[in-house]
Amino acid sequence: xxxxxxxxxxAGAAGMFCAAQAGQLGCRxxxxxxxKKPGRKILMSGGxxxxxxxxxxxxxxxxxxxxxxxxSALARYTQWDFIDLINRYGIAYHEKTLGQLFxxxxxxxxxxxxxxxxxxxxxxxxxxSEVLGVEKTENGYQLALNGEKVSARSLVVASGGLSxxxxxxxxxxxxxxxxxxxxxxxxxxxxxxxxxxxxxxxxVQTLSGVSVPAVITAENGVSFRESxxxxxxxLSGPAVLQLSSYWQPGEYVSVNLLPGLDLAGFLDxxxxxxxNQSLKNTLALHLPKRLVECLQTLGQLPEATLKQLNxxxxxxxxxxxxxxxxxxxxTEGYRTAEVTLGGVDTNELxxxxxxxxxxxxxxxxxxxxxxxxxLGGYNFQWAWSSAWACAQALAAQGR
Ligand SMILES: Cc1cc2nc3c(=O)[nH]c(=O)nc-3n(C[C@H](O)[C@H](O)[C@H](O)COP(=O)(O)OP(=O)(O)OC[C@H]3O[C@@H](n4cnc5c(N)ncnc54)[C@H](O)[C@@H]3O)c2cc1C
Numbered sequence: 198x199x200x201x202x203x204x205x206x207x208a209g210a211a212g213m214f215c216a217a218q219a220g221q222l223g224c225r226x227x228x229x230x231x232x233k234k235p236g237r238k239i240l241m242s243g244g245x246x247x248x249x250x251x252x253x254x255x256x257x258x259x260x261x262x263x264x265x266x267x268x269s270a271l272a273r274y275t276q277w278d279f280i281d282l283i284n285r286y287g288i289a290y291h292e293k294t295l296g297q298l299f300x301x302x303x304x305x306x307x308x309x310x311x312x313x314x315x316x317x318x319x320x321x322x323x324x325x326s327e328v329l330g331v332e333k334t335e336n337g338y339q340l341a342l343n344g345e346k347v348s349a350r351s352l353v354v355a356s357g358g359l360s361x362x363x364x365x366x367x368x369x370x371x372x373x374x375x376x377x378x379x380x381x382x383x384x385x386x387x388x389x390x391x392x393x394x395x396x397x398x399x400x401v402q403t404l405s406g407v408s409v410p411a412v413i414t415a416e417n418g419v420s421f422r423e424s425x426x427x428x429x430x431x432l433s434g435p436a437v438l439q440l441s442s443y444w445q446p447g448e449y450v451s452v453n454l455l456p457g458l459d460l461a462g463f464l465d466x467x468x469x470x471x472x473n474q475s476l477k478n479t480l481a482l483h484l485p486k487r488l489v490e491c492l493q494t495l496g497q498l499p500e501a502t503l504k505q506l507n508x509x510x511x512x513x514x515x516x517x518x519x520x521x522x523x524x525x526x527x528t529e530g531y532r533t534a535e536v537t538l539g540g541v542d543t544n545e546l547x548x549x550x551x552x553x554x555x556x557x558x559x560x561x562x563x564x565x566x567x568x569x570x571x572l573g574g575y576n577f578q579w580a581w582s583s584a585w586a587c588a589q590a591l592a593a594q595g596r
Contacts, residue, residue, distance in 0.1 A: 201227040201321070203591050204340055204349040206328055206369070208235035210577050211563025212355030213311040215584035215591075220318020222592030227347060228315065229326045229340075232365045236308035238357070241364065242577070247304035249283065250276040250581070251574035252296035258571045259579065260442055262382055266543035267568045267579060270551070274585035276578055286310045295423075297573040331373060337558055351558040351591055353551075355584070358537025358564040359384055366531070370565035371540065377556045380542040382567050386534035387442040390433035391450075391525035398431060398526075400495055405429045407485050411436055412453040415443040422456055427488075430529060438572050441528055442538060452521040455483055460515045464503065472504035476514075479503060484518075492517075536576055540567040550590035551583055558594075562587045 205216045208230035216228040234240075239247055251258070254276045256268045280298070283290060288310065289301040300306050315322060323342075330341040337350040356370035371381045393401055404427035413436045414420035426434030440450060467479050476499060480489050492498040497517055499510050506514075531537070541561045545553055551566070553559045562583040570576040 198339075199227070199345070199347045201225050201347065201349040202595055203227070203351045203353060204229065204338065204347060205353040205355055207355035207357055207563070207565075208232070208322060208324070209355060209357050209563065210236065210239055210311075210580035211357075211584045212353070213315060214581050215353055215355060215562055215588050216320045216322075217311060217314035217318045218585055218588030219591040220315065220320040222318075222588060222595075224318075224591050224595050226318065226320045227349065228320050228322045229328060229342065230322075230324050230365070231327045231367070233324055235322065235324065236311060237364045238361065239308050239311075239577075240304050241361075242304055243299050243574075245304055246299040246302075247307045248293070248297045248299050248574040248577070249290075249307055250279050250298050250578045252276060252292065252298065254296075254570075254575055254578045258573075258575045259568050260387075260538060260570075261543055261568045263543045263567075266546075266548045267582075269548045270582040270586040271578070273589075274582040276574075278585075279578065279581050282310070282314075283307075286313075295573055328369065331376070333377070333556070351560065351594065353560040353562060353587060353591070354565055355561075355563045356565055358540060359531045360386060360389075360534040360537050362531060366537075370561065374541045374545070374553075374561065374565075377553065377559060379545040379553055379556070382539040382542050384537050384539040386528050386531050386536075387538040387569050388438045388535035388572050389441045389528040389530065389533060390428060391431045391437055391441060391444075391523075392527050392529060393431040393523070394526045397523070400491055401427050401431060402429050403494075404487055404491055407487050408434055409454055409485060409488065410456060412456040413437060413440045414451045414453075415440055416445075416448045416450075417443060419443045425452065431525065432523070435572055438535070442536075442569060442571070444525065444528075446527060447524075449522050449524045452523060453519045454488075454521060455518055458483060460519055461511065464506070464511055464515075468503040468506070473502050476501050476503060476506055480518075535572065536569050537564060538567075538569045540565050543567050547590075549586060551587040552590060560587050560590070 202224040220226045338352040408426045421439040423435035563580045
């Protein structure tokens with residue numbers, strides 16, 4: 198049976214980075230993945246350009262049952278450390294918006310960087326390798342793979358969450374945690390579009406493809422100011438994806454379609470200057486024409502000129518456009534979600550090393566852990582930071 202210091206399960210962002218670092222620090226590492234190629238989600242990420250980190254990454258941008266857990270790893274391996282690595286490989290990048298850093302060229306460059314880092318660490322990478330079973334032994338762990346058995350002193354679980362099953366996502370990591378008596382918090386899809394009930398959906402479908410800047414607020418008061426996108430299934434766009442992580446089934450969200458505008462004041466001014474201008478044309482100065490027309494078919498927009506619009510009608514319109522209350526039917530689920538909320542309970546792990554308190558030598562990193570970032574490069578940064586913290590501990594153990 199082949200023996201290693203460390204076996205890492207999952208050649209995604211966290212697994213590859215951890216394997217590379219631990220290898221470079223002197224560990225003999227085996228990296229396993231059930232897919233044909235490493236870093237499949239990285240290749241898909243950021244529309245093929247990989248939003249590999251965020252300049253403003255900080256603990257407040259992460260959801261977890263224990264919001265303090267991510268602090269140590271994020272502080273020890275920061276976005277600037279990963280940016281240094283990107284620079285060392287000469288990968289050109291740009292800030293798209295809100296501190297989000299994307300490759301100028303292709304996400305493949307980030308995968309190539311990680312593969313090269315693994316080579317430098319003399320990591321043995323085995324693809325199309327399914328882990329069928331794991332047993333604890335006196336000296337560590339024994340793994341049954343398809344066709345062979347391997348053993349290692351330490352085992353790192355970097356098998357990700359449930360989002361996008363088409364890219365190899367599996368509940369493997371959660372099951373393994375439970376096998377070793379660790380608590381797993383309920384999981385749900387995050388960074389995911391909302392679906393809507395009929396008849397609202399039928400109207401929203403007519404707006405499919407229309408995007409507007411908005412502020413969207415959850416019942417718990419969390420809000421995001423970015424754009425929302427009307428789709429043939431409901432609502433999407435960065436603001437909606439962000440908010441979905443804070444939304445619970447049955448709750449309402451409120452949408453301000455004209456953020457930063459004193460709509461009542463604007464209508465009053467326009468009324469003074471252009472009393473005979475139609476309400477429709479006035480609103481079209483700030484909203485896409487298709488959205489205004491949709492409001493009209495919905496019967497929400499009086500067929501009136503500004504001087505005909507009475508005070509209650511104006512108040513109702515301001516409320517509709519700046520506090521539109523929507524009750525999503527649900528989300529599109531793991532099929533399109535970018536991340537999985539919940540996962541291995543952080544109370545079970547050391548925030549310094551990612552090792553399970555009650556199972557020495559067993560580590561969990563990346564998305565399988567109950568730490569989920571906002572949209573915008575935060576999730577990869579958690580993958581890098583948690584992987585780095587784990588690798589330091591693996592190397593320290595080997596010394
Ligand atoms: C479409 C899409 C776009 C995204 N874009 C961004 C972005 O631009 N920026 C950002 O920060 N985040 C983005 N994310 C989120 C980000 O991809 C994840 O947070 C990140 O990949 C998590 O890394 P991970 O290594 O923990 O898990 P993963 O990258 O999911 O890797 C886990 C690996 O484990 C393997 N595996 C699972 N079970 C087994 C098993 N039993 N045996 C062997 N191998 C197994 C899987 O095949 C997979 O390769 C995006 C996600 C998606 C789905």
